[in-house]
Amino acid sequence: MTPRLAQLRLTEFKSFRNESVLRMGDMTVLIGRNSSGKSNALDGLEVLSRLATGADLVDALDSRRGDEGPLRGGIEGCPPHGADRFRLGCSVLSPDRTGNGYVVLHLDLTVKVRPEPEIVSETLSGASGKLRNTKDPTANILHNLLKTRQPAPGGGSIEATWYRGTRGRDRAASFRSTRLLTAQLPLRLAQDTEAERHVVQAAKDVVQTLQGVFHLDPVPHLMRQYVPGRDVRLRRTGENLSAVIGQMAERDPDQFAHLVGLVRDLVEHEVTGIDVIRSELNDVMLALREGRSVTPAREMSDGLLRFMAIATTLITRGRDVDLGGMPDHERPVTVVIEELENGLHPSQAGKALELVRRAVKDDGAQVLFTTHSPALLSGLSAEDHKSVIVCSRDRETQESTLTPLPELDGYPRLMAQGDLGSVVTAGLLGEERRDDFSEFDRLMGIG
Structure with a gap:
């Protein structure tokens, strides 16, 4: 098993202001109307992926070098309107290679873009597969593996501590604030303790997983x-x-x-x-x-x-x-495709979906795609609906939100009116509905 993305957290990024979570499984389908924020969500993942290379903030997001070119809107376009910073995070599921390592990893960072771009906060935490002897029961679940302190504004550096075990005292050192600290961590630690070796492996797992995001845009x-x-x-x-x-x-x-x-x-x-x-x-x-x-x-x-x-x-x-020179062996790859059905006749959209299904089921791939195709959506099974995330945008606040399809109010009632493609075509998905599960109960033979 290779590390895999489990979540993208859009805490404050572009049109997302209150933390929205994009849950990511083997196959993830992101749907929503035009300008709802789908591309903004994918941009958030792209930001983390670029920063995981260890590149400078400005070079990673504004540079015109390389195939990807500058990020859409550049680094100045990342904060929500009227703000001077943005906040992003992700979670990675990691194989426990030794029985003592970290099986769930969380990365969260805050980047201030003005007057000079720099990271002002970054934390890397991990849930361990091994219970540790500690008075704090929560420490048996989640450890702060890396945590920054308050930076000196515009200094180009930031101090951070890292975990050295329950019997060791956390160490502190100065890191470059213009680059992802988690990417710097493996080169900074002596790894002279088992705890430090686990911290380094956790950092590598997160970095390699993010580097493995491949945004295909033919x-x-x-x-x-x-x-x-x-x-x-x-x-x-x-x-x-x-x-x-x-x-x-x-x-x-x-x-x-x-x-x-x-x-x-x-x-x-x-x-x-x-x-x-x-x-x-x-x-x-x-x-x-x-x-x-x-x-x-x-x-x-x-x-x-x-x-x-x-x-x-x-x-x-x-x-x-x-993937920018990453080694072939056991590379975790997350393929991201916008508008999977683009250029295909509606009758052929199902072929693209079957390709994704086969890659996920038989080959162990992780695929995230967006679509507007009713034909493709109609091809999704009820089980697939767990993988569908609906992106919507409030007309008054202009804020985007992400909601798993089954958690939408009135989801059973909507699905009782037809397949997902028909519901989307009729414009029913974005309508406010009261919870009414009677039709769902009838279809399931309940009551």
Whole structure:
């Protein structure tokens, strides 16, 4: 088992002002109307992922270098309107490798963006799998592994303490306040005690899990060009898809055959195979074999190219994606896809959902996606509804909130009116309803 994200906490971030929690399972579906805050929630996850690389705050969120470019709105766009700081957090489920480590980890931080961006508060805490000899019973459950003290404004540094065990005294040291402290921690601790070694492992688990967030945002027009054949780590734009699929064809014929079958089922005309055209300089471009003709990537539709990028990511369980140089071995990867069905005909949306289901069930992937597709939502089972999070925005306060679908007022009554896709299409999901479980009881044979 590898560490996995369990929660994203949007305490004060963009349109979220009162802590909203995005619960994350193997498959998480984020739905809501336009401008409800879905992209803001994903931006929060993106912020934590970028900071986990150890980069400077400004470089991580404002830099135009790299595939991701600057964060939407940059660092100045992160605080809620009228505020000068933002607060985010996450929880990670971690395997207890020794029986004495931490199985649930919580990271929370506050970043002040003006006058100079810096972290003004950060805590890393962990729930241990081992009961410890302490007078405080809560200490048997949750330990403060890292905790900052009040910083000196604009000094570029912040003091923090870390846990050294129930018999040891917590140590303090100065950290750079322009970088995530949890990412700095493994290089700062001597690890001369078992407690410190567990703290370092906890920090590594959180950092690697956040680094493993892969936000896939395929840009079809970038996929229509020749790319170097050695460029085999899929970028978030999908621009080097041809090289990735070329490697798949050579390394794993079964996965490649699966991809060919998915493409064949997606299109109406006959597809007999996928080719990878190579130039004399080993540059490559995808092509479809359609009967006797060959269609290169530069002539393929946007929807087909986007689908192939998503399918390739999910078939490989994210093993072939570019995570900024992270090692391949046991990498925890969380694939994030906005508007999963984008570019697909409604009748094909179910194929994308089945791809996610298979990646989650058979391959152990973790996938978070947004969708507006009634057809896709209608394909969700009652069990899947536990994984659906509804994002909504108050018309008066303009604040966004996140609510698990089954916890919505009147959820049973809504579902009694039809499948989820029909309810969303009718605009019923955002309506205020009183709790009425009589129809649900009738359907379940209760009472």
